[in-house]
Amino acid sequence: MRNLVILGAGTAGTMMANHLVGKLPKDDWTITIVDQHKTHYYQPGFLFLPFDIYTTKQVKKNGKKFIPKKVNYINEKIDLILPEENKVNLENGTVLAYDILIVATGTNIAPEEIEGMDGPEWYQSIFDFYTYEGAKALRNKLREWKGGKLVVHISEMPIKCPVAPLEFAFLADSYFKHKGIRDKVDITFVTPLDGAFTKPKATQALHHLLKEKNIKEVTNFNIERVDYEHNKIIDYADVEVDYDLLVTVPTNMGDALLERSGLGDDLNYIPTHKATLQSKAHENIFAIGDATNLPASKAGSVAHFEAEILTENILRFIDGKELKEEFDGHANCFIETGGGKAILIDFNYTHEPVEGTFPFPGVGPLKLLQESRTNHMGKMAFRWVYWNMLIKGIHIPFVSATMSEKGKHFEAVQ
């Protein structure tokens, strides 16, 4: 018997378990998946939780439900990966030997990386919404908040879902309008980038929306510290931004396990071949989703596209065939813009987010890079798609892993 071990049962790990269970011969391979948490979170829902659009129940389910019965599912903390011995140590003393290892341990927030962020004001006047706990604490805060200076802030790149902070700002605008206190709330969007988004083409469209919604932008802001006693954030060039309520995206880092095991980079992400998803250091270790250092978005859609290609490459690896260099960095995101509308963007390593229609060339029904109600409905419907298709590894019809160039107006990344 040979062993394939998956570390992490989040979006990427769960998808891989579902893909591989039907593909690897059962009499030859045992698949094991390890995660310390019993709950599987619908992470895109964390954006909606603070605004009471989703309930807590809508964003979490028992993880076990999504792991195929033939897969050995272990709820335990992972202590160490020993790549030279092809073994993984768990905290309870169990040792898992592997022939192939898939690292899908994701990314976490690291507020302790910025001085003053993780201090006494954490979850008092400083919040994140990238964790279930943060999003829920922020929901409770917003329910009673009477207004003031709301600062939506990104600490440093890369972060999971780079559009989420913008969406948060847009939804906050809608939320306070609906509450009738928009005139009492001053919203500022603060980013280390030189514009609203990482891709110039989408930045133009989003900049326009920020202006329209009266959301101020502070760009090129590299935070040095939070002065929580005087309610301001300060950057390395001594620029200061005052806040009453700071909603920040702390530094994102890969799991400390990768640091302990000597497999991570500066941010604990695993150096990974960007087209094959094989780790650079060990040929029988593969990585997927947020855990990699790929220059692609950290997003569920990326993990989804990667999973199809990684499944094929695992099979090729087992057969001793050359790996397919197929992953193109494809990402596809709905950007919620408030007021029941959304934008859809589609891009990859080499192409800017494009205008056009999706998924059917010339037909749609979804429009790329334009606000519409249909896009918003697409985003809402996606929660069902996630729980029922995406993490179960069911192919989403008409959406291919690599980016289709049909029906789109292209501009290459410079």
Added chain:
Amino acid sequence: MKKMIANREIDVNQEGYLTDFTQWDKEIGKTLAAECEIDLTNRHWEVIDYIHDKYQKEEPLSIRGIKKSGVINVKEFYSLFPGGPLKKATLIAGIPKPKSCI
């Protein structure tokens, strides 16, 4: 597009970043620095060496990387290359603008 830098025709993109690193040398670096109103000192060159080293190893540049570099701290980095230090330092070093932004 082409741009005359230090009396040579150099390939650059719209933002003025070199598109072919092999065309870079110290003279080009000095001229580009002068355009940013920066007078290159030994400290600047140490930083540029660090940047070239990262570029050759295909390791992405970031403020965090600078913090951990052991070469310079972030405050000094800002004072050497005022404004956007990563953007200016890479421009002068003749490599692409960092894409730590995905």
